[in-house]
Amino acid sequence: MDYKIKDIEKTFDGEIIGNLGNNEYEIKINDNKHQIKILKMDSKGIEFVLDQKYHRAKYLENSTNEMNLIIDNVPITINMHTDLDKIVFKHSGGSGTSDSQLTLKSQIPGKVVSIAVKEGDSVKQGDVICTLESMKMQVAIKSHKNGSIKSIKVKIGGTVAKSDIVAEIE
Template sequence: MDYKIPDIEKSFEGKIVENLGNNDYVIKINDKEHQLRILNMDAKGIEFILDQQYHKAKYLETLTNEMNLVIDHVPITLNMNTHFDKIVFKNSGGGGAGGTQLALKSQIPGKVVSIAVAEGDSVKKGDVICTLESMKMQVSVKAHKDGVVKSIKIKETASVAKGDPIADIE
């Protein structure tokens, strides 16, 4: 997964290389391996030792593609995937073969937070159709092509599964 910290031009890729057991891991950040030991992790944050140095991270807020946290008393915003909107757009039917797909489908499971369009509305490719909440993150589902909203297949506060139709756009 790509991560980017604002005001730092370079993004970096982090991944777990090996699970050593007992909350010990070998992780790789870009091309360099590091030793990681997780001491405590809960919904509020995580305490860990990275390369023999103690760190404490407190979670403040998680949004669609970013997380606000405080690491060792320094506030940081992580852009967890700088291409998140493009990924959701592509996987919800965008960028298809000639835009012939009628149904806009959910790429993630979640709860419908809001619906931005009504049946009969004209939409352009990339317009927000609805907002879903999944794992405390809000994700905008965007139109996969220009057209008219023929029908809306969801209701606010309802749950949707991955692959469920959101709307038909002609």
Template structure:
């Protein structure tokens, strides 16, 4: 999985290479292997030993793309899935020859948290149309083209499925 720490341009890949049992793992961060032992983990945070050094991480909040945590009393924002917005945008009808497409579709199931436009509004490609919440993360659904919002097919607090039409943009 690809991660990026806010204000640091470089991203890094982290993955579990081997599960040794007893909450002991060999993990790989970029090209370096490290020993990881998880001492405790719950919904509030995690205590772990990384390469024989104790660390404590407290989870503050998480959205689709970011996780705010405090590691050893230092606040850090991790950007998760650094290309997630691009993927959602592309699969919602954006990018490529899909500009003739009228319907903006949801590419994830979720609950409509807010609607940022009204029928008749002019929008530019990439403008936020609505925000969905899925798995306690918020995702901005953006316009796939320049145009005018013909109809809005959703309402706040309503759930949408993958592939549901969110709005029609002419």
């Protein structure tokens, strides 16, 4: 996924490429591999060791496409991928070619903060079905096709894992 730090022209691409166990991961930033160990993570921030160096990030405020942080006492605004909604939509079943797919799945883990439809409602491709909160960011889960809501598999306040079914749309 592409990220951009405000006031810096260059963007960077970051992804988790492997889980090493014990809260340790191998990540790739641009084309460079790094090891990260999560020491502590909660709704206020995260403490981690990246390539043998300790860091602390405090979350200030977040939206779907922007995150304000203080990392090692330096304020930073990160603009996430400008096509974040399209990416989440695509990975939740919205490729545009799978009209026969009944289930709408979550691409991210999170807490259900709102549900925009009810069983029997008609929806169009791209309509918001529910909103999830993950790491203090809210992400809309959108319909992958036109149809009607057969069933909703989540509840407000409940949590979902990656690939959990959010709704069935026929």
